[in-house]
Amino acid sequence: MATCCGDDSVEREYAAETSLHGVGKIAGARHRGVRLLWAVLFLGMFGVATWQITERFVAYFQFDTVTNMKVEFRDVLDFPTVTICNFNKYRDSQITEEEEQYVSTLLEGSTGFSDYDYDADYYDDDGDGEYQYSYDWNNTGIPDDFNLAEFTLRAGFDIHTSLKHCLWRGQTCNSDNFTHIFTSFGNCWMFNAEGRMNQTISGVGNGLQVAIDIQQDEYTENAPTGNLDAGIRFIVHSPSEPPKVDTQGISVGPGIHAYASISKIEFRNEIPPWGQCDPGRALQYYSGYTKTGCLLECRADHVADECGCRTVSMPGTLDYCQPAVVTGCVKTTIAELKTGKRSCNCPTPCSATAYPATLSYGGWPSSSTMDYFTDLLNKTEQEIKDNIVLLDVYYQQLNLQTVQQRRAISTNALLGDLGGQLGLFLGASVITIIEFLEFLVKKGTSCCFRHNNRVKT
Structure with a gap:
């Protein structure tokens, strides 16, 4: 056929x-x-x-990509959140006689939770990451029903007593404009936590200005387990992103006027296979996906699975861990995360906003204005130099930089x-x-x- x-x-x-x-x-x-x-x-x-x-x-x-950068000049820019912490976790005057017996133990127990804390005593000598630190909390006198969150909230850094001066765009503000949050530094306070404020004029005096009394006479931090610095640590971040003060914060000591001129940069990343972001990724305890939020939730999930509780700086709804659990189970879990025995799957966000800050400093106050500030703050010259931090946070220019990852083809x-x-x-x-x-x-x-x-x- x-x-x-x-x-x-x-x-x-x-x-x-x-x-x-x-x-x-x-x-x-x-x-x-x-x-x-x-x-x-x-x-x-x-x-x-x-x-x-x-x-x-x-x-x-x-699946190659190219990066495009664009600068837009704006009449108005959304102001970021400014989170401020004190290097001192607990104030001496707020600690009872009974609590004084184990404050140093509490400070030692909190060491190791920050990503910049890496105490060699916690690990074995051959460097394989085995956690070997052990501290018998049962012999410290800390009650079994001790609530570290309530203690930190009461005895920790309090913006209501520390804020001596506050201006927002030249208008008076106060401690009611700050929102509390727990971090690895204990109590911290966020200005513009909901992101409703904006800046319409660039430059110093058109953003946030605060004078913080660090109350150095209240410090209870001791070497080598406590913080060795005196002053504040602050971070400028998006309202949708939790503050990572320990690794991303900026430190300012007393007797200094710090000028933090910031800019706003938006990052937009491609989905796989061109990029690594996951547009469907969501977080349980934060409104939007951020890498910082993902890492905090991941750490909290590992601790929750292993220990059945959480520390005061971790998100979640579980009860706070008792001190004995913190030094045993929690510290072991955190150590395993740091050494790579445990891991977190936190891809790059598809969109993110950063506020890089350029710092400059001035000696403050000058000799000619010292009398004015001693009367204003009701402190002696030496007390001002030892305790007061003056901080300005403002946009240097009202422009928005966009960094966009795009497909090459x-x-x-x-x-x-x-x-x-x-x-x-x-x-x-x-x-x-x-x-x-x-x-x-x-x-x-x-x-x-x-x-x-x-x-x-």
Whole structure:
């Protein structure tokens, strides 16, 4: 049974009418030399087009990206959240006689939770990350029902007694504009926690200015387990992102006027396979996905699974861990996270906002203004130098920088390249493809028709 047709009328019709350059010249040439020349040219152009198209596909499937930067000048910019902490976790005047017996133990128990805390005494000498620190909390006199969260809230850094001066855009503000949050520094306080404020004029005096009394005479931190510095530690961050004061914060000592000029940068990242962000990723205890929030939740989840509780600086709804659990189970779990025995899956966010700060400092107050500030703050000159930190946070310029990760070759660009190569070398287009499909249909129909006629005959 024959499976092909002897009639070439369909091919001749296609060659005469197709928009594919060169085919008509080959079919219609009267001289063999001319036909051969056009055939060589057509095959050469077809080969070049195939090579170029292959190159474009290879480049596309490498999933490369490019980074675009754009600066927009704005009349108004949303002001970030400013979180302020004191290096001193617990105030001496707020500690009872009974609690004084184990404050140093509490400070020692809190060491190791910050990402910058890495005490060699907690690990074995061969460096394999085995946790070997053990402290018998049962012999410290700490009651079994001791509530570390309530103790920290009562005895820790209190903005209501520490805030001596506050201005927002030149207008007076007060401690009611600050929101409490637990961190590895104990009590910290967030200005503009809900992100409702904005700055309309750039420069010093048009943002936030605060004078904080660190109350150095209240310090209970002792070497080597406590913080060795005196002053505040602050961080400027997005309202949707929890503050990571321990590793990202900025420190300022007393007797200094610190100027933090900030800028706003938005990052936009691509989804896989071009990037690493997961647009469907959500967090349980935070409104939006951030890498900092993810890491905090991951740490809390590991502690919750292993210990059945959480520390005061961890998100969640579980009860706070008792001191005996903190030094045993919790510290072991945190140590395993630091040494890589446990891991967290926290991909890059698809969008993120950063507020990098440029710091400059001035000696404060000057000798000519000392009398004014001693009267204003009701403190002696030495008390001001030992206890008062003056901080200005403001936008240096009202502009928004956008850093966007984009596909080096988008799908539209790939289609455009393919069409360009086919059109340049062969004169082909989508219509040409439709013409070829029409040719195949006609050819198949013609073959089937002739085959059926032969069978009937």
